[in-house]
Amino acid sequence: MRKYAILNNPINKIEKVMVYTFNDDEVYVFLYNTKYDNPSIGDYLFEEIDDAEQFCNNEFGINEGDWLYIDDPVEGEQHDIINN
Incomplete structure (x- = not known):
């Protein structure tokens, strides 16, 4: 499962x-400094989707x-590009 959100006001760029839920125990949060479809500039790894969403x-x-x-x-x- 993948989902994204565009921020109304950028936070720290x-x-x-x-x-992105990669498998049962890997959930990535990719961060972008643009609203366009470019590679992410950073990411976080979580074990649970709830933790990633709370973050x-x-x-x-x-x-x-x-x-x-x-x-x-x-x-x-x-994984971090919408349209490959």
């Missing part, structure tokens, strides 16, 4: 955040209704 809410004010859901990447594609 972060304009977009993506959450996004606490750090960036992202709520459940802010997320845009997208397809998972095809095998071999970068």
